[in-house]
Amino acid sequence: MSTEDRALALVLGHDLPRPGELAALFRELPPVAPARLTGLWRGGVFDPEDRMARLLARLRWYGKRFTDPEDVDPLVCRTDDGGLYTYDGMGSARLREVVYEGVPSAAMVYDGRPIIDHFRLVADDVLMGAMDAKGEASVLYFHLTREPEEP
Template identity: 30%
Template sequence: MNVVEGETMRGDQEEMAAWFRSLEPVQPKDMVGLWSGVGIQSGHPLDGVLENLNWFGKRFHSDMRADALLFNWRPGRLVAIEPNFLRVELAIKMAPLGRTLVARHGFSYLQKVLRARGTTASLRLQALDGIETAAMIYDKQPIVDYYRRIDDDGIAGMMCLRGDPRRFFFELRKVMD
């Protein structure tokens, strides 16, 4: 895994999975709040797609519900998007398009229409390789995001799509009020 001070982390799928599993588990209550996110390059088809679409991160509520996909809509304004608007399997197939300027501009116009009408996932403790850690389970997608602690303000995420051995890795940083 290549990690350089001040630069984005990157590695291949195996390196990133080993790094993720080396981290300490997280309790769901420690996830409550607003988190900014960035993808970690690992050779997953979705690498770079969320950033191109102005992904902000995630918000976890005290009732253990979550806004799974938060995007920058306008300066200072976040919008929670309904993850069910596009099947994740199709999103992965369309990933090269998702990294284009056309996709960025088109998505910015669609955000108001795609806005979630409520929270879109649940947060709970769930076992991964026999170790319980915080996990976010999407309501209408076959996705579970597992979380592990990087440091006091940083969390690593690993998105698992049922039936797909590839993992999408990302980092979340706590946004202080």
Template identity: 30%
Template sequence: MNIQEISQGKKVDVQKMIEFYDQLDGVDCSFMYGRWKGFEVETGHPMNGLLELASWYGKLFIDQETVYPLVILNTKKTALFFLDPKWLPLNIDFSLLKNNSKYLAGALKLLKTKDSKARLRMTEFRGTISATMIYDEKPIHDVFRKIDENTVLGWMDLKQQAQPYFFILQRDNQSSLCFE
């Protein structure tokens, strides 16, 4: 499996993604510093499609204590803003949000923040030590593995989640988009 197969938007078998993830090397926290563009990996997870509908752009890592886990593209697609994940429900039927997506982007603007909402730590997950983004107010750890120098595969580790949620981050040093 390679990055092209994962990022084509076609459904990928969850077990194959787990095997691919497990063969990748960990990264240290400083490797993650910077702006990253995010892409969902379609595995049939109930959340698949939701971040795209919300105009999810990616993540921003300033240092180990200053992390913005949800960077969103504004409705005009001209600037980025930070979303406070504290108010996002985790135990709902995600199809309700998907079916009412025309309201989603506007509603998310109400959840804007200027404050960092996560931090980075080195943790061991599935036998490998790697940089992990820990949300401040949610029981979520995003654990990263290195695909190449500018690409990581993330596994959203959420307690009592029936299936892993995977996403790709690609380093984004060239974007002209600024923050609101």
């Protein structure tokens, strides 16, 4: 099974990751250019018990919106009635190409927080992310799936 196929199986929930597997998969996935991220992306986490994942669940995190490289909504959340809104508590962000573990790829850099979300390509409309937050003992691995554009 290819790295991309294994990552996609985990994104789709067909299996649970083995210890250390997410970091290894992330390192092996190909980079993605920032220009490919434009649009609304639905997010998910691989480990719902992670401290940051529990925080995202409390916020009812839906995903991320990349309008252009300078205009990113890092936390798009759900309202009580199912609508979407931008959670402003973490501020805004921007896209850059950043070298992470030796690979230049798209990354979302928070404007006012010491957090960088690094992205790698799983499939045309599926990304794997690694949230690197200063002061956190571990990296939060997550996934994003592009939503179809509204007509």
